[in-house]
Amino acid sequence: MVFVLYGNIMATHTRLVYICAQEMGLVGTPAFELRNVDWSEILYPKDGFDYDKSPFKRIPWFEDTENGVRLFESRAIVKYMAMKINSPPIPRYDDPVDVANFEVACSLELGDFTTYTKMLLYELVHGSMAHQKPTDEHLAKSYRETLTRNFEGYERILSKQRYLAGDKLSVVDLFHIPSALWLAMVGGIPALGEGTLPFTKSDGSDGTLPIPKSADRTWPLPQTADGTLPFPHLREWWNSLMELESVRKVNGQFIEIMQNMRGPHRAEGHGEEEAK
CATH class of the missing domain: 3.40.30.10 (Glutaredoxin)
Incomplete structure (x- = not known):
């Protein structure tokens, strides 16, 4: 096999x-x-x-x-x-409760997380860097606001369990990573951390996307009334995923390629070339 x-x-x-x-x-x-x-x-x-x-x-x-x-x-x-291969990151399909919880998490990932991270990613990164298309600030604002509302739901779930489908890691947690990592790297999702990787446009000119940094007070998000940062359980969940050896290896390969490129590959901005 x-x-x-x-x-x-x-x-x-x-x-x-x-x-x-x-x-x-x-x-x-x-x-x-x-x-x-x-x-x-x-x-x-x-x-x-x-x-x-x-x-x-x-x-x-x-x-x-x-x-x-x-x-x-x-x-x-x-x-x-x-x-x-009967791998642990997926539930046993003879347990209806585990399967139902897993399918709920799958629905949330695709409908409430990745759908909006991909659209925001296009507005902030792919559109301007691959197609020289200026960011539509109204759309970007709308996607951010929707993600913020959806993060509130994630926070409620993750305050009661370690992962989205329960207390064990499943593939649905990993499904969140690729498009959200792009956004996190350029500071597009402040709830997940500072931007860490500058980009240039495909023509070699400097990118225009401001990268939020703590030094200029554009990151982190405003503190809540009790002085803490919002979405602590969401950030703890995200950080735990980033520390997985599997994630570090693949993300490391991706970031290394990005750093060695003149700019993001034009094709990465084409929605039609990738399967869902």
Whole structure:
């Protein structure tokens, strides 16, 4: 058996699968292989593209060489691998309570977190840096406000349990990381920390996105009435994810590539090239 993942580590949803595969202990074993897909195969017209492997011509896509199963949706790929090898980061499907809690968390991640982090990411990073499109401040403000409201719900949940689906880490926690990491790095989600990585535009000029820093009092968020920072359990949860060895390894590879590039790859800003 070999799980073959076709993607590009610069793509958020390839990293989503890769982080989970790393946490499952698959990366670095004969059972898992990451095959790089060049952006040109996705972004430009090409005769003979095999739409059976990716009907929407997006990455990543996946194949299990043991039985020929092909998948093209990142979260489905992760769940398939976890169930196939009986990996702990996914609940046992003979326990209806665990499964229900897991599915609730999956719904929250996709509908209340990642949907808005990806749209905010486009406004703050991909639009201006990949397409020279100015940030729509009204949209960005709306996405931030929605995330803040949703963080309040996350805070209520995480004040009672360590992770989103319960007291054990599951893949749904890891699903949050790729797009939110981008935003956290440029200070786009102050609730999760300071920006840590400056960017340049794709033409080599300086980026215009201000990166919040504690030195100029644009970070952290205003304190609450009792003098504490808001969303302490959300930040504790996020920081615990960032400290996982699997997450550190994949994020480290991503950040190293970013630091060695002239600017974020143009393709990272194209919504149509990535699977969900």
